[in-house]
Amino acid sequence: MHRPSPHTLLIVGATGGIARALCRRLIDRGYDLVLAGRRSEGLAALDADLNVRRGGCARTVPFDALDLTACSTLLARATEVAGGPLHGVVVCHGALPPETKPVTVESIDQAFRVNLVSAAMILEQAAEYFEQRGGGVIAAISSVAGDRGRQSNYLYGSAKAGLTAYMSGLRNRLHRRGVAVVTIKPGFVDTPMLHGRRLPAAFLVSDPDRVAAAIVTAIERRRDVVYVPRFWQPIMIAIRLLPEWLFKRTSL
Amino acid sequence: MTHCPAVQATHESSLQGWGRLEMVRARVARPASVAEAADIVRESGEAAVTPRGLGRSYGDASYDDRGVVIDSRGLDRYVAFDDETGLLRCEAGVSFADIVRTFVPRGWFLATTPGTQFVTVGGAIAADVHGKNHHRVGSFGAHVKEFTLLLASGDAIRCSRDENAELFFATLGGMGLTGFVVDATIQLRRIDTAYVVVDYRRSSCLEDSLEAFEQGDAAYEHSVAWVDCLATGPTLGRGVVMRANHATRADLPANDSGAPLTLPPRRPWSVPYTPPMSPLRPWSIRLFNNAFYAAHPDRRAVVDIGRFFYPLDAVRGWNRLYGPRGFIQYQAFFPRATSMQGLRELLSRVSGSGVASFLAVMKSCGPADGGLLSYLEPGHTLALDIPWHGSDARMRELCTAFDDVLLRHGGRIYLAKDAVTTAETFHRMYPRLADFQRVRRQADPDGRFSSALGRRLGIVVN
Numbered sequence A: 001m002h003r004p005s006p007h008t009l010l011i012v013g014a015t016g017g018i019a020r021a022l023c024r025r026l027i028d029r030g031y032d033l034v035l036a037g038r039r040s041e042g043l044a045a046l047d048a049d050l051n052v053r054r055g056g057c058a059r060t061v062p063f064d065a066l067d068l069t070a071c072s073t074l075l076a077r078a079t080e081v082a083g084g085p086l087h088g089v090v091v092c093h094g095a096l097p098p099e100t101k102p103v104t105v106e107s108i109d110q111a112f113r114v115n116l117v118s119a120a121m122i123l124e125q126a127a128e129y130f131e132q133r134g135g136g137v138i139a140a141i142s143s144v145a146g147d148r149g150r151q152s153n154y155l156y157g158s159a160k161a162g163l164t165a166y167m168s169g170l171r172n173r174l175h176r177r178g179v180a181v182v183t184i185k186p187g188f189v190d191t192p193m194l195h196g197r198r199l200p201a202a203f204l205v206s207d208p209d210r211v212a213a214a215i216v217t218a219i220e221r222r223r224d225v226v227y228v229p230r231f232w233q234p235i236m237i238a239i240r241l242l243p244e245w246l247f248k249r250t251s252l
Numbered sequence B: 001m002t003h004c005p006a007v008q009a010t011h012e013s014s015l016q017g018w019g020r021l022e023m024v025r026a027r028v029a030r031p032a033s034v035a036e037a038a039d040i041v042r043e044s045g046e047a048a049v050t051p052r053g054l055g056r057s058y059g060d061a062s063y064d065d066r067g068v069v070i071d072s073r074g075l076d077r078y079v080a081f082d083d084e085t086g087l088l089r090c091e092a093g094v095s096f097a098d099i100v101r102t103f104v105p106r107g108w109f110l111a112t113t114p115g116t117q118f119v120t121v122g123g124a125i126a127a128d129v130h131g132k133n134h135h136r137v138g139s140f141g142a143h144v145k146e147f148t149l150l151l152a153s154g155d156a157i158r159c160s161r162d163e164n165a166e167l168f169f170a171t172l173g174g175m176g177l178t179g180f181v182v183d184a185t186i187q188l189r190r191i192d193t194a195y196v197v198v199d200y201r202r203s204s205c206l207e208d209s210l211e212a213f214e215q216g217d218a219a220y221e222h223s224v225a226w227v228d229c230l231a232t233g234p235t236l237g238r239g240v241v242m243r244a245n246h247a248t249r250a251d252l253p254a255n256d257s258g259a260p261l262t263l264p265p266r267r268p269w270s271v272p273y274t275p276p277m278s279p280l281r282p283w284s285i286r287l288f289n290n291a292f293y294a295a296h297p298d299r300r301a302v303v304d305i306g307r308f309f310y311p312l313d314a315v316r317g318w319n320r321l322y323g324p325r326g327f328i329q330y331q332a333f334f335p336r337a338t339s340m341q342g343l344r345e346l347l348s349r350v351s352g353s354g355v356a357s358f359l360a361v362m363k364s365c366g367p368a369d370g371g372l373l374s375y376l377e378p379g380h381t382l383a384l385d386i387p388w389h390g391s392d393a394r395m396r397e398l399c400t401a402f403d404d405v406l407l408r409h410g411g412r413i414y415l416a417k418d419a420v421t422t423a424e425t426f427h428r429m430y431p432r433l434a435d436f437q438r439v440r441r442q443a444d445p446d447g448r449f450s451s452a453l454g455r456r457l458g459i460v461v462n
Helices: A017-028 A040-053 A068-082 A104-131 A154-177 A208-220 A232-241 B032-045 B096-106 B121-126 B165-173 B206-216 B282-295 B307-309 B316-323 B336-353 B392-408 B421-429 B433-443 B452-456
Strands: A008-012 A032-037 A057-064 A086-090 A136-141 A180-188 A225-228 B011-015 B024-030 B049-052 B068-071 B078-081 B089-091 B108-109 B144-152 B156-161 B180-190 B195-203 B223-227 B239-244 B300-306 B327-335 B360-365 B379-387
Touching: A008 A068, A008 A104, A008 B096, A017 A032, A017 A040, A017 A208, A017 B195, A032 A068, A040 B078, A068 A104, A068 B307, A086 A104, A086 A208, A086 B089, A104 A154, A104 A180, A136 A154, A136 A208, A154 A180, A180 A232, A225 A232, A225 B024, B032 B068, B032 B089, B032 B144, B032 B180, B049 B180, B049 B206, B049 B336, B078 B379, B089 B096, B089 B108, B096 B108, B096 B121, B096 B307, B108 B165, B121 B180, B156 B165, B165 B433, B195 B206, B195 B307, B195 B327, B206 B239, B300 B307, B327 B336, B327 B392, B336 B392, B392 B421
Parallel strands: A008 A032, A008 A086, A032 A057, A086 A136, A136 A180, A180 A225, B024 B068, B049 B068
Antiparallel strands: B011 B024, B078 B089, B089 B180, B108 B180, B144 B156, B144 B180, B195 B239, B195 B300, B223 B239, B223 B360, B327 B379, B360 B379
């Protein structure tokens, strides 16, 4: 099989809906993976699944986004498990805070820790690591929700906006060092994260496998910012262009 | 995250069977682990639970408008595979398409497969599906070593021929009414190449088709006949009999022998929306039938597994071609002793009714495998796709007339396809229903597992 370079990737939050599909796509293309995830049963099940698909392609390292100490040592632990250098890191973890009102202090803390602080800690280590190696790919799944705060999910949206801005700065910093920084902005994806939530019309909800395929392409072509599916780009441009005096009156 | 509830929320969704006769709003849950599935079953309280996979059953087996539909597609992981024995353990939501894609390049294939690969392992067990090789290897259930069944109590138990055997045989073909299959161990079969060698043979009439089966069943593993339902009189039942064996490397033309286990790529077409009027009309079907018959002279060909076993999978959403009112697939089984007479009467009814069946497929079947509601025994099956056209009353009358033919000849319908039969007819066709109901009562005393089909046919008492 053609083994693409870079060939060992760390997938953070591997058990999520998009990440699971992404892992399958990646091992099909010959990448080896280190899977980091919190749900230990789910992580073991994914590990077994991937190794049935291609023997020896995956290993695991435990990780919990709420445990910031674990986040700060993740890259070191992953390189140890990988038994060789890493060539890329894909940060996929994240969580949608509950819709209950009023918003509690805990849910604010968790929303930012899970979606932003933990991601930044891992990305910062990845930046150091790949900067030293003189190359690599850093990707993170942000969200179209980060493009503009909406009343329905501004907590999640503002954390993802922070992540998008963080990635943009990182890209600027690493551009001359040969490290690609890829920001992925999915729209609504049919994953467990959205089950039970109010969803838009079915045609706006995409299949995780299609999203995963688009992410693989973005990583391999070292893109900067990609909307998946692509139709979200014009939608979000339009939403961003709405003047605030008008936007505040909408019920988005 | 600590704020994620243990149980996944359910979401409202519109569900249909593959025949698209009706659409039902239902609450759907898609567990990602056995523990989540158990929580859903436990916490749904009094409400009914209906298992669903890829929704390829034609009628109302995979949904209900009360309770929760439990969608197996979140459970789509392999657990273990033994390269020596071909035993595969996987979760119930794994699709046959995934198994084909993953294991054919490694020299393993499904022991038997229905005409679409877009079914789940769990669904294949629930419908005890069969393929073109039933006369040789039996139905899918014969290749299931064991499975884990989630009961209404929330307990998951292992079922095999040695352990909880009654429940094992009630669940094979039990249409999801005994519990929710969460994982299974199945036997794959070795293949030398990703191809089959097919012998096409035109048959001039029904007798000729049946004789082709009779002669060929010993020499060919796979056999199926396409039947021209518009043929009448002396040509009634004319068609093309396709009989095949898996190809060895020596069978392949020189240019394919480099990668004998590589499936050639297939570019799927798709039907993106439902046409307001179905293009499948008696006149267009007649044109197609004549062209198909003409295009298949007696010959031998090497065909890849995808094209031979899954011809219609190349057209995604082909069921939309039947238009907004949908269609039924009427699949009849006749025991060997009466099949000639039964098939003849059924085909005369079809060609005399003015409806045209676009897809009519005949197969021969071997011994039963013990599923209490499995429908095959030695004999023949005929599957007819019939557009739901004209008044509902007329269509139901037609189906009742078909049912009468079956009842007179000791035949029965296939639950995975059925959408219209009545409880009374069904009870007469399935003499082992009482056994099934007894086992089900022990496993699910409150009758929590249910479906629209189960209620319509009086399998579950509501």
